[in-house]
Amino acid sequence: MRYAGNWMTAVDDRILEYLSEHESGSPTKMKREGPIRYSRQQVHRRGKKLADEGLVNDLGNGVCMITEDGEAYLEGRLDTENWNYIGEGKPTSSAEADNNSDNEQWT
Numbered sequence: 001m002r003y004a005g006n007w008m009t010a011v012d013d014r015i016l017e018y019l020s021e022h023e024s025g026s027p028t029k030m031k032r033e034g035p036i037r038y039s040r041q042q043v044h045r046r047g048k049k050l051a052d053e054g055l056v057n058d059l060g061n062g063v064c065m066i067t068e069d070g071e072a073y074l075e076g077r078l079d080t081e082n083w084n085y086i087g088e089g090k091p092t093s094s095a096e097a098d099n100n101s102d103n104e105q106w107t
Contacts, residue, residue, distance in 0.1 A: 003079035003086065007053070011038045013048045016074055019056060019066035026062040053080070 002013070018034040020023055027043040030036050036043060043075055050056040055070035072078035077086050 001076050002073060003076065003081065004073075005080035005082075007049070008080060009046060011042060012037065012050060013074075014056075014067065015043060015046060015050060016037070016055060016066055016070050020071060020074055024059060024063050024065040026064075028062070055080070 004013070007076070013081045014034065014036045017032060018030050018036065022033075027036070027047060030037070031040045036060055040059075041105055047056060048059075050070070051064060055067055055073060055105045056064040058064050066074075070077055072085065073080055078084075079086060
């Protein structure tokens with residue numbers, strides 16, 4: 001069971017699932033190769049939001065990869081509403097600390 005925050009949408013899960021399986025990808029590649037039924041522009045917008053929240057890292061040139069927090073969310077170990085790890089005793093995720101780090105390139 002995944003614990004999606006109110007800010008998340010269905011496309012966010014598809015992006016994270018694609019990145020978990022393929023290590024990295026761009027909105028164009030995800031749209032072309034993945035099971036993503038959303039426009040490239042929407043995938044790009046949501047990728048920016050996922051980077052802002054710390055679930056993906058922007059590698060530049062529109063390419064991103066999933067973070068440990070993104071994997072934890074997919075596995076149902078991270079609640080992205082209040083950023084608590086489930087059953088691990090961690091009070092907050094690293095997303096809060098990394099929220100303003102290397103994720104500014106999704107423009």
